[in-house]
Amino acid sequence: MCAAAVLPGQAYAAGPGAYAFDPDAKNVQGATANVEASELDEGVPYRSTISPGEKLYYRVTLDDVSAAYVSAVAVPGDSGAVAYGDGINVSLRETDDSQCGSGRANFGSGEYARPITAYAFRTVEEGGTTCQESGQYDVLVERETKDPADSDAWGLELRFLKEPRLKSGSSMPTEAPENWPSASPQPLTGKQQKRSGGAGYAEATSLENGRWQDTVAPGQTRFYRVPVDWGQQIHATAGLSNSTGADTEFVGNALTLSLDNPAQGHVSDASLSYSGSPASASLRPLPPVAYRNRFGSSTQVSSMRFAGWYYLSVSLSPKLEKSYGAEPIPFELSVQVKNRAEESPYEGEAGVFGVTDQDREVARKGQNAEQAAKSGPMKAVAAAGIGTGSVLVLGLGVWTLLARRRATAGAPVAGHPGAGPPAGGGHQPPQGW
Known part of the structure; x- marks a missing residue:
């Protein structure tokens, strides 16, 4: 027997801002000409790079019934500073350049480098013409860089997903909700627990409802994931601890709390300023997960369109290092998922666009995706397979040994009159095998 080694995700840059790419990501090179674009397979993570001002093409194959999503996580190096308008644009296009949809992500007023994500999607609509x-469709990833002196390449993590089909005969709403519970929930009062975040989406630590304590260093981003089912509403707050030093210098947009959906499309974010005293930031109230949200005009509504693992990330500005040092600062991440789960609208398995009992157990244990895969049903199946194989090999050995002993016991003594081969002409398996 042989065992395959699982390698951890490679970090894109040294230091606290290092990003862990998906360990299963395949390397792919973007093309400057769309006819030369490499094809992305559904459900497979990819890794690429993009330089300042570049426009890179990739390609996907779509059917005529499924909604499709292509996301790009932009991962700057460890240089720290970026301009206000720096970011990426992702668009999905027909090969004649007709645009299906696009999404954009930038660093905002924080103006510090951290992983950001954007996605583009194609939906199939009755009466649609484009x-x-x-x-085949083109995926175009464009990088916008304001500083002409910036020559550093960014890493890209790409993913192509197709949404499951709806149940046959189902009639879904075609308008976005007009209102939803928008009051902030009461603060949690339960016991605070420690849980360390991951360095990328693939390493995101699973969370359930609760108050979670971690630390984040200047220039670092911590990743978490929360299972949010159909009809459920997520609330999150990040609270940064006070500084133990004497410095009280003001830093604007010191911490950013972000929420991304299961297709790694950006949903919402919140930021806080810091002057050495405790400070907190909360995501604005979002609608419960519903299929009809996709018809909303705002990104914060339309991105809450399917169930699955929602990603929370906490980033700390590198500007804090000058006044408060390079040591990590404690913070609390409070997570609340409200409402009872509703039925999935999809036909069959939902894949990444659903929540299972196993997902909830993974969240309770605080495992990331790799840890869950090693300890979940697939491990049990593998162990069962190895066990069954071992039993069969052992059984064959016992059968052979018993057969030989019977043959020896039934054979005449050498040299005795009538000595010859055993009756039956060969070995017979012991009874019961």
């Missing part, structure tokens, strides 16, 4: 047919 991007409705099956065939």
